[in-house]
Amino acid sequence: MLSEQERKEIEAHARHYPNNRAVCIEALKIVQQHRGWVSNEGIADVAEALQMKPAELESVATFYNMIFRKPVGKHVILLCDSVSCWIMGYERLRQHLGDRLGIRPGQTTADGRFTLLPNxxxxxxxxxxxxxxxxxxxxxxxxARIDQILASYQ
Ligand code: FES
Structure with a gap:
């Protein structure tokens, strides 16, 4: 069941959208902000609140890659792996992040501080x-800039 706060925030957003279907991404983001990720239970809670089928929300959540369907760390690093970034050094940065954090894309550090995801x-x-x-x-x-950035996150 949605918490009172989640429900209030979703209702506040819903006023700006023409129908429940249009607000569903915002609703999933709100649940994610409160719970850290969107579990099957989170999908069911939003579906019930918006009177949608869980399968519809599931497909939205799968398509929209900023919705996390698995537990993630305290901070989520999205490293761009599209063409311009590939040309400009993606591989070197992926390697560097992996060495610094001890994880590969898709994984979370042992201390739960960072999850690294390709995007x-x-x-x-x-x-x-x-x-x-x-x-x-x-x-x-x-x-070097990546080291500075990582150091700025607790
Ligand atoms: Fe567009 Fe990386 S390819 S930001």
Missing amino acids: VCLGACDHAPVMMVDDAHYQDLDP
């Missing part, structure tokens, strides 16, 4: 290579 184009190709940590964008990356 399609993050929309800043002219500043490749690019990654996001939680909601923050980082551009024109190199290994």
Whole structure:
């Protein structure tokens, strides 16, 4: 069941959308903000609140890769692995992140601090290579900058 706070936040967003179907991504994001990720129970809770079928929400959640369907760490690193970033050094950065964190894409550090996920184009190709940590964008990356960024997250 949605918490009171989740329900209030979803209802506040719903006022700005023409129908429940249109608000479903925002509703999933709200559940994710509160719970860290969106479990099957989270899908069912949102489906019930929006009077949608869980399978419909499941397909939205699967398509929209900012919705996490598995538990993630405290901070989620989305490393762009689309073409401009590939050309500008994705592989070196992926290797560097892997060495620093001791994980591969798709994994979470043993201390639960970071999850590293590959992601399609993050929309800043002219500043490749690019990654996001939680909601923050980082551009024109190199290994030294990545070390600074990682150190700034607790
Ligand atoms: Fe990486 Fe577009 S290809 S930001």
